[in-house]
Amino acid sequence: MLTLYGSTTSPFVRRLRIWLANTEHEFVNLQIFEGPDRAKLAQENPTLKIPMIKQDGQVIYDSRVIFRFLNEQYQREQLSWQQENFLTLIDSANDSFVELLMLQRSGMDGDKDALFLRLQRERVDTILDHLNTLVEQGEFDQWHYPAICLYCLIDWVEFRQLHDLTGLDALKEFRTRHRDRIEVTSTDPRS
Ligand SMILES: N[C@@H](CCC(=O)N[C@@H](CS)C(=O)NCC(=O)O)C(=O)O
Numbered sequence: 707m708l709t710l711y712g713s714t715t716s717p718f719v720r721r722l723r724i725w726l727a728n729t730e731h732e733f734v735n736l737q738i739f740e741g742p743d744r745a746k747l748a749q750e751n752p753t754l755k756i757p758m759i760k761q762d763g764q765v766i767y768d769s770r771v772i773f774r775f776l777n778e779q780y781q782r783e784q785l786s787w788q789q790e791n792f793l794t795l796i797d798s799a800n801d802s803f804v805e806l807l808m809l810q811r812s813g814m815d816g817d818k819d820a821l822f823l824r825l826q827r828e829r830v831d832t833i834l835d836h837l838n839t840l841v842e843q844g845e846f847d848q849w850h851y852p853a854i855c856l857y858c859l860i861d862w863v864e865f866r867q868l869h870d871l872t873g874l875d876a877l878k879e880f881r882t883r884h885r886d887r888i889e890v891t892s893t894d895p896r897s
Contacts, residue, residue: 707731707732707761707762708726708729708730708731708732708759708760708761708776709731709732709733709734709759709760709761710722710723710726710731710732710733710734710757710758710759711734711736711747711756711757711758711759711760712733712734712735712736712756712757712758713735713736713737713738713756714735714893714895715862715865715895716756716757717800717858717859717861717862718755718756718757718769718800718858719756719757719769720858720862720893720895721769721851721854721855721858722757722759722769722772722773722776723889723893724854724857724858724889724890724893725773725776725851725854726776727888727889727892727893728889729780736756738754738755738756750765751765751767753767753768755767755768757769757772758772759772759775759776769797770793770797773851777851783850783851785851785852788845789850789852792837792840792845792846792852792856793851793852793855795833795836795837796833796837796852796855796856796859797855798829798833799829799830799833799834799837799859800859800862802826802829802830803826803830803859803862803863803866803868803869805822805826806823806826806827806830806868807866807868809822809823830869834869834871834874834877835874837856837877838874838875838876838877839876841856841876841877841879841880842876846880849884849887853884856877856880857880857881857884857890860877860878860880860881861881861885861890861895862895864881865895865896
């Protein structure tokens with residue numbers, strides 16, 4: 707039995723929920739920031755981050771490693787080195803957005819010129835521009851794992867109102883193209 711631990715809002719978790727839409731698994735929604743769920747997570751996964759999976763007593767964490775682990779079992783798709791780079795771009799932007807959101811929630815996002823904030827903003831601007839070009843070039847035309855990850859990033863950025871996507875028309879069109887997929891609507895963080 708495969709169990710995926712996560713939350714309904716995390717873009718890192720959602721990518722796996724979408725990829726596993728037609729694969730039998732159990733989804734466990736955790737409240738990771740406090741209480742018994744956090745203590746439970748700490749016992750199994752000292753990174754204290756989600757997603758995490760458990761299969762036959764084996765625990766795997768980090769979405770990238772989880773994807774490798776599951777893809778090795780199901781032999782579903784082979785990523786090129788270029789697509790590995792696409793995943794790194796998506797993950798890096800996602801990480802920076804998570805940091806920015808945490809800073810905002812901690813009331814520490816006041817000084818717009820602070821080095822930490824400037825570096826994260828520069829990173830997300832640069833990566834989103836680049837991803838927009840890659841979408842224009844057709845690199846995300848298929849609904850493969852990197853495309854699922856891109857969708858989850860863009861949709862989460864919109865959901866959390868973390869970035870103005872004005873001018874990033876290919877990214878906006880990419881999101882519109884996939885928003886009615888059943889596995890997308892059934893994992894919508896808004897519902
Ligand atoms: N590299 C990790 C990143 C996962 C991650 O950052 N997850 C967020 C939720 S979106 C989290 O658990 N954050 C908890 C924290 O930072 O304390 C992965 O790909 O799984």
